[in-house]
Amino acid sequence: METADHYKFLSIQDAMKCINQKVNITGIIVEFGLPKQSRGTDYYCTLKIIDQSYQTPGMCVNFFAESSKQLPDVVERGDIVQLCNVMVKRHGDEVNAVFNKKFSSFALYNGKDNIDFAPYQVSAKYHPRDVDKRLLAELRKWLLNSQLIQDSYAMLRDINEGLHCNLICKVLHCCKTANQERMMIFVWDGTDLRPNSIIAKLEDEVHNPLPLHPELVPLPRELLCTFPTIGSILRISYDKRIESKHLKLLENDKWVKIVNMHLEVHAGLWHGVLSPSTKLRYIRNDDDLIQQRQRLYEERMSWNLRRMPFWSFPWPSYVTDYEFASLTVIDHDAAPLCTLMDVLTHSEVTAKYKCIVRIAAAMPQSAKDFCSQRGIYRMRLTVEDPTARIHAFVYAEDGETLFDGYPSTSILTQKMNSLLGVKPCDDSTVPKCASRNPPWVQVCLKSYYTSKDDIWGSRRYRIFGTKIVVRD
Structure with missing residues (x-):
């Protein structure tokens, strides 16, 4: 098969046949990860994309750049990426695309069905073409009709130890841990975390007492007074391989989607962990899932026994x-x-x-x-x-x-x-x-x-x- 020229966009299914060739692809983003530093000086991240021709499991696209700012900064799952001059490679049974910082380009677009065809992020070598609008319109229409992008998001009361979960929550506070190695994030959604069994010897309480909180140093009382008094507050830390600047979504009093977060229990206390495979997503205040959680909280506040666990x-x-x-x-x-x-x-x-x-x-x-x-x-x-x-x-x-x-x-x-x-x-x-x-x-x-x-x-x-x- 001939190498795709600068004006021809292939379907993902056809692109996967062009091993060791440069292709142009437009796809819907179904997975995206936080930027990570490679063993050298580059930064890299991976997106997984689909289109009408190839929906399962999707094609991975590996991006490499000199800085994390040059990598795709995806706003939401279901957005669209347009890729030019990416190299198709085979690794064992898998075929993926590689974005080369020297000759490849990308553009990110809102995946919602609207009239705006302007990209919200482009790479340095990107050049717009008239064909872009047609491809975008087709993908947006197909995505709307297919209803493929439907994630399941848990509430705090639903989570279980040892599992990876998707969570919609409100960020209450972010701070450095006592040893300064990690940030700790405090989130809430108005529901109560499940109580855990206590796995500790009673006689250990003298020399190794159960901690009162996951953080080493207790929060100041004036900060505690700003927190809700009903509903659990989950502490979340993240791997120090993740740069804190990539967690810009985690602003106080903002609702966010956290995808693929690991849940742990230490001394009977819940703890969330963000890893390089965790995804963060913007969420609008008028999102139905936020409205649902706020309605549940308001309903709870109307009970006489609202403070009963x-x-x-x-x-x-x-x-x-x-x-x-x-x-x-x-x-x-x-x-x-x-x-x-x-x-x-x-x-x-x-x-x-x-x-x-x-x-x-x-x-x-x-x-x-x-x-x-x-x-x-x-x-x-x-x-x-x-x-x-x-x-x-x-x-x-x-x-x-x-x-x-x-x-x-x-x-x-x-x-x-x-x-x-x-x-x-x-x-x-x-x-x-x-x-x-x-x-x-x-x-x-x-x-x-x-x-x-x-x-x-x-x-x-x-x-x-x-x-x-x-x-x-």
Whole structure:
């Protein structure tokens, strides 16, 4: 087959037959990756394109350039790329095209069916031709009728560990991690992340406690106060091979599409990871998928129980109870539920809250150490809900209320195990199973400073007015 001239555009199917020849192709972009640096000095990226002649699996086009700015900066999946003088190569069973910075050119166009035929990005050697408009119009019409570009986007409540997912979310904040090696991104969509089993030994809490957040250094309270108090906030980091300048979509208060993000769980906390194969896409504020998420959030805000964790419906367990508590302390029936983010960002101290949480860890671990030598309860519990994880202390008379006095060590152990989700293993030689799934329980919390003079110090939290009820 003859090499395509400067004015002839081939279909992808025909172009794939022109091995080791230069061709001109126009195709619809179905995949695109972030720029990466090659082993030399060049930068490269890959697009996958389709047209009417070749829809599955698509043809890969590899781009090489002296800087990342010279590579295609695709706005959205479904946009159109026009390629001139790209070389067709075979690698094993695969055939792809290679964009050479010395003689190839490209132009990127909006893939939507409209009257605008102006490219939004062109390479240095690009020259417009009259044939461009006809090809664009044909591809746009075919794409509109075929409805091929339909991605599935999860909500935070839908994601699972170890999977790669597509996510539509609102960026709340971006910052450097403590070691300055990575950026951390905080995103939200108004839904609650799924609770994870706690895979940690209870006795490790003394020397290796569960972290309260994925970031090494906690965010300042004034920043936390700008975050939503309902709905989970997912922390996302990205590989240091990705240059931060390529993440320009991640502006605060902007909605974005994140495609092919990996989900991990560390110490029971969700964490997202962007890799070089992750794609980022612009999204308009009037996009139907954004409108859908905002409607769901507004619907949730209309509920009386809007602050109840999604995963605790229809109601938390009955491991704890309020029935004994004095209504002069807190009106348990009238007081609204609070999330832990409400607690963290509340403007006043001392304040009292009613929350639905899980108890992820306790220190000390052994029931015989719950009280000091003077017989005073003193414990630290790690408390979590979909919005945050905090430490809450149990002290003195609050411990007497929680455990209903000073029962035997075996009863104390039984009560604490019910709170922590600890179940005996089948093998009697193994004292406790490693994986725990703590129940959702109702607790009363109050905030305080460590001393009257510590008005600028860290807030502390105590559990009060709450009783563990062990039912046969």
